Amino acid sequence: MFAIPGRIGDVMSVGPNAMIAHGEAKPVFSAEDILGEFACLHVAAEPRPEVKRVAFSSLSQPQQAICRLLEQGEMSFDELCETLGLPIGTLNSCLTELQFLGIMKQLPGRWYVLDTCQTVLSTE
Structure with a gap:
C-alpha cells in the first residue's frame, strides 16, 4: 500500500x-x-527494425502517383481509383506491390496509408 x-x-x-x-x-x-x-x-521493448529506404524514381509512374496522393493522408480504394483514373486491375496490382515493398499498408475498409514505420521514400 x-x-x-x-x-x-x-x-x-x-x-x-x-x-x-x-x-x-x-x-x-x-x-x-x-x-x-x-x-x-517491466518488459524491455523489442528493438525496432531498421527503416528501409526505397528510391522514389525506382517506382513505376502509377506507383509514384499513388504515393503522392497518400502523402496527403489516407485514402480509400474508390478515391484512389477515381482520382487516378487507373483501371481497377492496374490499381490493385500497384497497391499490392507497394504493400510488398513496405511503402504503404491497407487499413480496414480498403483504405490505404503510407507506412513510414517500415519504409522511407528517398529522392535519390
Missing part, C-alpha cells in the same frame, strides 16, 4: 501519516516511488 505524507497537524493527513508511521504503507514522494516497486513487471 502507498500513502502520500501530509502536513503534520492537518486533519486530512492523520490517516496517511499514521499508516506510514506504523509501517502499513510506503511513503510516496514521486511517481518513481511507485514505479520502482513494479520494476519487476
